[in-house]
Amino acid sequence: MLDIFTKKFNELTTQQLYELLQLRSEVFVVEQDCVYQDIDGKDKKALHILGYKNEKLVAYTRLFKPGDYFKKSSIGRVVVLKNERQHKYGYDIMEASIVAIKNHYNETEIKISAQVYLKKFYNNLEFKEIGEEYLEDGIPHIAMMRS
Secondary structure, three states: OOEEEEEEHHHOOHHHHHHHHHHHHHHHHHHOOOOOOOOOOOOOOOEEEEEEEOOEEEEEEEEEOOOOOOOOEEEEEEEEOHHHHHHOHHHHHHHHHHHHHHHHHOOOOEEEEEEHHHHHHHHHOOOEEEEEEEEEOOEEEEEEEEO
């Protein structure tokens, strides 16, 4: 079971910020062997969803209200620590993110830019593909929407 916290950027402790940047780097840069600029200036506008297990950050997303990233509200930087994925924490952190968008932004329409290999995972969360696949930082992605 995850302990899930929702925080604005200015509510994050230095430790939490370090942990979330470390987790994102570990998965998106090192594990996926993708050189890209993770610290993109958008974290200040985002709502951060942190999932802890035994006081260790193992799952994370960041959320945006409509207009801050896409025209619709959005969820991005969805990440679960590799050795914790068998516990299906991706579903826990995504479900908490969907609820947080409803509670904080009063929105139900959510757009994501999903890595193609995770389409079925997002389909299970009621996201549907829109448009064609595209490359983002050298990795196949597809836009998906949830209403």
